[in-house]
Every structure is written in C-alpha cells, then in structure tokens.
Amino acid sequence: xxxxxxxxxxxxxxxxxxxxxxxxxxxxxxxxxxxxxxxxxxxxxxxxxxxxxxxxxxxxxxxxxxxxxxxxxxxxxxxxxxxxxxxxxxxxxxxxxxxxxxxxxxxxxxxxxxxxxxxxxxxxxxxxxxxxxxxxxxxxxxxxxxxxxxxxxxxxxxxxxxxxxxxxxxxxxxxxxxxxxxxxxxxxxxxxxxxxxxxxxxxxxxxxxxxxxxxxxxxxxxxxxxxxxxxxxxxxxxxxxxxxxxxxxxxxxxxxxxxxxxxxxxxxxxxxxxxxxxxxxxxxxxxxxxxxxxxxxxxxxxxxxxxxxxxxxxxxxxxxxxxxxxxxxxxxxxxxxxxxxxxxxxxxxxxxxxxxxxxxxxxxxxxxxxxxxxxxxxxxxxxxxxxxxxxxxxxxxxxxxxxxxxxx
Numbered sequence: 001x002x003x004x005x006x007x008x009x010x011x012x013x014x015x016x017x018x019x020x021x022x023x024x025x026x027x028x029x030x031x032x033x034x035x036x037x038x039x040x041x042x043x044x045x046x047x048x049x050x051x052x053x054x055x056x057x058x059x060x061x062x063x064x065x066x067x068x069x070x071x072x073x074x075x076x077x078x079x080x081x082x083x084x085x086x087x088x089x090x091x092x093x094x095x096x097x098x099x100x101x102x103x104x105x106x107x108x109x110x111x112x113x114x115x116x117x118x119x120x121x122x123x124x125x126x127x128x129x130x131x132x133x134x135x136x137x138x139x140x141x142x143x144x145x146x147x148x149x150x151x152x153x154x155x156x157x158x159x160x161x162x163x164x165x166x167x168x169x170x171x172x173x174x175x176x177x178x179x180x181x182x183x184x185x186x187x188x189x190x191x192x193x194x195x196x197x198x199x200x201x202x203x204x205x206x207x208x209x210x211x212x213x214x215x216x217x218x219x220x221x222x223x224x225x226x227x228x229x230x231x232x233x234x235x236x237x238x239x240x241x242x243x244x245x246x247x248x249x250x251x252x253x254x255x256x257x258x259x260x261x262x263x264x265x266x267x268x269x270x271x272x273x274x275x276x277x278x279x280x281x282x283x284x285x286x287x288x289x290x291x292x293x294x295x296x297x298x299x300x301x302x303x304x305x306x307x308x309x310x311x312x313x314x315x316x317x318x319x320x321x322x323x324x325x326x327x328x329x330x331x332x333x334x335x336x337x338x339x340x341x342x343x344x345x346x347x348x349x350x351x352x353x354x355x356x357x358x359x360x361x362x363x364x365x366x367x368x369x370x371x372x373x374x375x376x377x378x379x380x381x382x383x384x385x386x387x388x389x390x391x392x393x394x395x396x397x398x399x400x401x402x403x404x405x406x407x408x
C-alpha cells in the first residue's frame with residue numbers, strides 16, 4: 001500500500017504554492033487524504049511549510065528532480081497519485097509522465113500545451129493501458145470548465161431530449177484574471193518549438209489531434225471579430241480554445257461519440273453588444289494578434305520576455321486571485337433543433353485561484369473516488385475518468401457551479 005494518496009510535485013512553483021495552501025486548508029494533515037509535497041529544493045519546501053504555520057510542521061516533504069528518473073521512480077513508489085505543477089511541461093514534464101505510465105501511478109496536471117500532450121499520448125498511452133496508470137492532463141482552467149461543462153450539458157440534453165446536442169458553442173460571458181510568468185513561459189516555449197519544427201502547427205490546428213480516429217467533419221473556425229446571434233454579443237476567438245477543443249473532442253471519442261459523430265464545437269469570448277461591444281472586439285483582436293505576431297519571431301519574443309511579460313514564478317496577488325471570477329455559457333442544439341443553455345461559473349481568478357482548487361479536487365477525486373476497477377489505465381480526459389464525481393467535488397468545495405440556464 002502506498003504511503004500517500006496524493007503528492008504535489010513542484011509544490012514551490014507559483015501554482016504549486018496555491019495548490020499546497022488549498023490542500024492544507026481543505027484537508028489539514030489528518031483529513032480525507034494522506035498527502036505530501038515534493039520538489040528538488042529541500043530549503044524551498046521547508047520554507048513553504050513554514051509559511052503554512054506550526055500546524056504544517058509534520059507535512060511530509062519528498063525530494064525529486066524533474067529530469068532524474070530514479071528519483072521520480074522513488075517518488076511514484078510512495079503515492080497513488082502525482083499531481084504535477086512543473087512547467088513548461090514540454091521542458092520539464094516528460095520524464096514524470098514516462099515514470100508514472102511505467103509504474104502504474106496515476107497522474108494529473110494543469111498543462112495547456114497541445115504539442116506536448118500529443119507526444120505523451122504517442123509515446124506512453126500503450127504503456128499506461130498495460131500498467132493501469134490513469135494519466136489525466138488539463139485539470140486546470142484549461143480544460144476543466146470546457147470539458148466538464150460540455151459533459152454536463154450533454155447529460156442534460158440526453159435527459160430532456162433523449163438526444164445529444166450535436167452543436168455546442170462555448171461563450172466566455174465574463175472573466176477577470178491575469179497571466180502568470182509560468183503561463184507565458186509555456187506559450188513562449190510552444191512558439192519556440194513551432195519555429196524549430198513547423199509540423200507542430202498541424203497539431204495546434206487540428207481539433208482531433210488527441211483522437212485516435214481523425215473525423216472528416218470540418219469544425220467551426222470563428223472569425224477574428226463576429227457577432228453571435230444566440231449570445232446577442234460581439235465576440236473574438238477564445239485564447240484557450242486551441243487546447244480546450246482538442247480535449248472536448250477526445251472526451252467525445254473516448255465515450256464512443258456520445259456527443260455524436262457529427263458533433264461541432266467552438267469557443268469564443270464575448271465583448272458585448274452594440275457599438276461598444278464591436279469596438280471592444282476589434283481592439284481585443286488587434287492587440288492579441290499583435291502580441292502573437294511579436295511572440296512568434298525570435299528577436300521580438302526575446303524582447304517581450306525581457307521587458308514586457310511576467311517572469312516564471314510571478315503572478316497575480318492573493319487579492320487579485322480572490323477578486324477574479326468567470327462565467328461561461330454553453331449553447332447546445334440537437335439535430336432536431338431543440339436547444340439548451342448551460343453555464344459554469346467560478347469564484348476566483350480562473351488561471352490561478354480557481355485552477356489551484358480545481359487541480360486539488362481533481363487529484364483528490366482521482367485518488368479517492370475512481371478505483372482502478374472503475375477506470376482502467378490510459379490517457380483520459382477529466383470528464384471521461386472523473387465526470388459526475390468531480391463535478392460534485394467542484395461544486396461542494398471549489399466554488400464552481402454547473403447549472404441549466406434555459407431550454408427550448
């Protein structure tokens with residue numbers, strides 16, 4: 001029997017600290033799970049414990065290096081689930097996924113790096129299926145709200161109409177949050193990889209990149225600025241859509257196309273109606289386009305990293321995290337034209353305050369609610385491996401809501 005249910009690897013990273021504080025507040029040292037923190041620096045881990053106060057004195061600390069397989073094997077031997085916050089994952093995450101797959105240890109993370117996930121799938125899915133390891137990427141803001149929100153809407157559609165909503169549109173109605181240095185570092189690393197290997201663009205542009213079967217159905221591709229008649233708002237493409245759409249389509253495939261083989265899905269961010277909404281959309285699209293163009297070129301990317309974007313380890317303050325929120329709407333339509341609108345909301349900054357809670361509940365759910373008999377080894381999505389159990393935990397403990405807005 002493993003010593004721990006959950007080990008937080010990378011506990012002293014920006015999100016790792018948020019996650020550690022959340023698990024300590026949620027479980028203490030004698031709660032639902034037996035847990036520990038891990039990383040490469042004993043001094044930093046002990047400093048994190050000291051910040052938590054005297055009650056955390058006995059919180060176990062484990063040492064492991066992200067690029068040292070022997071230390072990672074020793075880590076995995078002590079726990080049922082490893083939750084990793086060590087990013088960019090394309091630079092630092094691969095050895096741990098390999099060791100977890102080989103040892104049968106369950107794993108979850110908060111990556112949003114499509115090119116890396118595609119590599120991990122190709123290299124380790126068969127091994128995980130053989131050993132029983134459940135590997136679950138994207139357990140933060142990308143892509144839990146998208147994946148579980150679509151899953152929730154589809155269950156409601158089946159219950160009301162006995163049919164899936166084969167057309168689903170995710171619309172970010174409202175959101176307050178900021179980027180951290182870690183998120184920017186992951187984005188920059190992805191762009192560096194594209195610069196070295198243009199074939200990666202095919203992964204980034206393919207909504208079925210995580211699916212074994214490449215469906216021929218052409219997916220929607222929202223224009224830089226457009227008007228959505230259902231949401232009655234101007235809109236721009238959602239920056240997280242590149243990863244979220246791939247996860248949602250994989251969930252559909254892993255469930256035997258429960259959403260339909262003709263399932264269409266896209267994501268945008270709303271900017272409001274009228275002239276103000278249109279101008280806001282134009283300004284947003286122009287600004288994002290300019291940033292991405294600069295980040296795609298090595299010389300200007302270097303300048304951005306030096307003088308503009310936050311450094312790794314930097315991010316929103318605790319106050320900014322508490323004041324953040326999000327409200328995401330899902331517009332579903334069946335083949336017969338029946339409609340359903342659902343929403344997912346969160347009560348913290350999406351990328352950090354809320355992500356820390358989502359990741360903590362995902363790791364706890366994987367360890368405590370989903371037995372190996374319930375779900376075999378493999379590369380799962382959050383919806384397909386945890387589904388209703390995770391939704392229940394998120395609503396009860398993590399400040400998220402899942403609800404139906406309207407049906408017709």
